[in-house]
């Protein structure tokens with residue numbers, strides 16, 4: 001074992017604070033990574049504050065972070081894909097059984113025995129996994145991704161969660177030219193959703209509660225922007241969408257969006273509010289509409305996404321912050337004051 005610097009929360013009400021954690025020495029199949037940037041996902045905030053206590057209670061101390069890019073500093077003897085000095089990335093998962101039907105289908109995100117990057121039982125240490133708000137991490141090479149060299153690293157980090165989480169359902173629901181696609185909530189996930197819907201050729205409409213984000217939505221690739229609190233603007237869009245991606249982190253009126261779907265249209269939730277949201281069944285019956293969810297994406301698809309972003313020069317619009325500002329960033333996330341992802345420059349932790 002070796003010591004790594006990190007930021008952790010001691011309880012649901014404690015701010016994140018500097019700490020030291022133990023990481024395992026790399027095994028034969030492991031890659032050791034010096035973390036350069038780590039994005040701040042709203043899931044980090046949900047988890048740190050134990051807002052998902054009903055589904056995934058938080059184990060403290062909690063070191064969040066699952067949008068990790070860095071450089072390889074050590075490799076195990078059996079590692080084939082990476083060598084010291086390579087760029088490398090890690091997302092929301094660090095292990096799975098590799099043998100179940102989901103894993104065999106390349107859908108590790110649905111494996112009943114997967115290991116999430118933080119707040120999950122750690123098979124190696126017997127403790128809990130610690131995420132990317134740290135200067136280093138050790139991960140089995142099966143869960144380490146390659147980063148295209150042309151991408152800005154601070155902006156590439158959020159691709160590992162915000163990117164794959166929006167890309168995967170768009171591919172699954174066949175977003176392409178000729179389709180009308182909505183994206184609800186212009187935050188970290190939402191702004192990536194806009195970039196992908198646009199890059200895939202769809203007519204893209206952003207739904208936002210923030211009038212101040214209108215110009216940015218158009219710049220990010222939206223063809224139209226709707227203020228979701230304006231009933232007239234919403235009514236004009238009724239029954240017209242093939243697909244809507246909802247990336248809002250708090251409970252809200254889901255039926256308002258179901259009613260915007262055309263026949264056979266689908267509304268997919270990627271936002272993960274902590275409370276149930278009522279669905280009016282009649283909204284689904286009348287046009288054979290469907291309402292579903294999606295969680296991140298498999299490892300092969302995450303690599304496909306990173307390569308797609310390399311080819312199309314897509315990264316997240318980031319505000320780079322030192323780790324000492326992480327608690328301030330959390331407060332701004334709660335207020336939807338994010339443009340459009342915070343990315344922590346981990347040099348600030350090494351220098352601490």
Ligand SMILES: NC(=O)c1ccc[n+]([C@@H]2O[C@H](COP(=O)([O-])OP(=O)(O)OC[C@H]3O[C@@H](n4cnc5c(N)ncnc54)[C@H](OP(=O)(O)O)[C@@H]3O)[C@@H](O)[C@H]2O)c1
Pocket residue numbers: 040041042043044046161162165184185186187188189190207208209210213247248249250252269270271272273294295296333334336337338340
């Ligand atoms: N399914 C998955 O695999 C997965 C992966 C990652 C994250 N998530 C979840 O996805 C959600 C979004 O994450 P994120 O990192 O993108 O969060 P975020 O950056 O905080 O963005 C959320 C956006 O939701 C909108 N919003 C906020 N309050 C609202 C309200 N009261 N009513 C309507 N809209 C509101 C805001 O956009 P506007 O200002 O435009 O309204 C806000 O920017 C979180 O719940 C997170 O846990 C799920």
Ligand SMILES: [Zn+2]
Pocket residue numbers: 041042043044066161162
């Ligand atoms: Zn995330």
Ligand SMILES: [Zn+2]
Pocket residue numbers: 096097098099100101102103104108110111112113114
């Ligand atoms: Zn499996």
